[in-house]
Amino acid sequence: xxxxxxxxxxxxxxxxxxxxxxxxxxxxxxxxxxxxxxxxxxxxxxxxxxxxxxxxxxxxxxxxxxxxxxxxxxxxxxxxxxxxxxxxxxxxxxxxxxxxxxxxxxxxxxxxxxxxxxxxxxxxxxxxxxxxxxxxxxxxxxxxxxxxxxxxxxx
Numbered sequence: 637x638x639x640x641x642x643x644x645x646x647x648x649x650x651x652x653x654x655x656x657x658x659x660x661x662x663x664x665x666x667x668x669x670x671x672x673x674x675x676x677x678x679x680x681x682x683x684x685x686x687x688x689x690x691x692x693x694x695x696x697x698x699x700x701x702x703x704x705x706x707x708x709x710x711x712x713x714x715x716x717x718x719x720x721x722x723x724x725x726x727x728x729x730x731x732x733x734x735x736x737x738x739x740x741x742x743x744x745x746x747x748x749x750x751x752x753x754x755x756x757x758x759x760x761x762x763x764x765x766x767x768x769x770x771x772x773x774x775x776x777x778x779x780x781x782x783x784x785x786x787x788x789x790x791x
Contacts, residue, residue, distance in 0.1 A: 664679075703756035
């Protein structure tokens with residue numbers, strides 16, 4: 637009985653010491669772990685870029701650039717990427733952060749944003765590895781003078 641009481645007190649202490657997520661990133665990490673996606677490292681790539689994606693939703697060209705950057709980083713990820721999982725965690729996190737204000741309009745708007753981002757990301761998935769090989773062949777075929785000229789012009 638004494639051991640059970642001590643164990644219960646330790647659990648209560650852990651619960652009291654738990655930090656309640658207050659930001660989108662914290663809530664996303666929390667919900668991702670609860671929903672079983674805590675080991676999906678690719679989600680962190682999108683999460684790192686997500687603020688820039690949201691801030692540029694009204695600028696189609698800039699939104700595409702943000703998705704391009706995200707795709708470049710995700711291209712190095714080895715494993716299965718299921719973009720629908722990100723949407724599920726994203727919506728759960730947003731609902732948790734603004735439960736009183738959340739309604740069907742929010743659901744539609746954030747769903748629309750993600751559908752557009754997902755489409756842009758899917759358009760690039762798998763293509764970057766092919767493009768990387770083509771760029772590597774190009775760079776390797778340059779003479780030293782041409783490579784130096786390219787470096788000066790690019791950087």
